[in-house]
Amino acid sequence: MRYVVIALLVAIFISLASGLVYLIRDKGEGTRTVRALTWRVGLSVVLFILVAVAYRMGWIHGHLLGR
Numbered sequence: 001m002r003y004v005v006i007a008l009l010v011a012i013f014i015s016l017a018s019g020l021v022y023l024i025r026d027k028g029e030g031t032r033t034v035r036a037l038t039w040r041v042g043l044s045v046v047l048f049i050l051v052a053v054a055y056r057m058g059w060i061h062g063h064l065l066g067r
Contacts, residue, residue, distance in 0.1 A: 001059055008047045015040040 019036035026032060054060045 001054055005047065005051065008043055008050070012040055012043045012047070015043060 015036050019033050019040065022030065022032040022036055051060070055062070
């Protein structure tokens with residue numbers, strides 16, 4: 001589970017970085033920036049749902065800090 005989360009975080013970061021590169025290169029005239037940022041949002045939603053389902057299924061556990 002840890003490797004899946006790390007892989008999704010890396011993919012989110014790569015998508016964000018490519019969106020920045022496309023924004024600088026295209027100077028706001030193309031759709032590549034929007035597409036890259038749409039992928040980032042989609043991957044973030046998938047990661048959130050995956051973590052919620054994994055917590056609900058008992059695959060991951062929260063830490064009880066301060067207890």
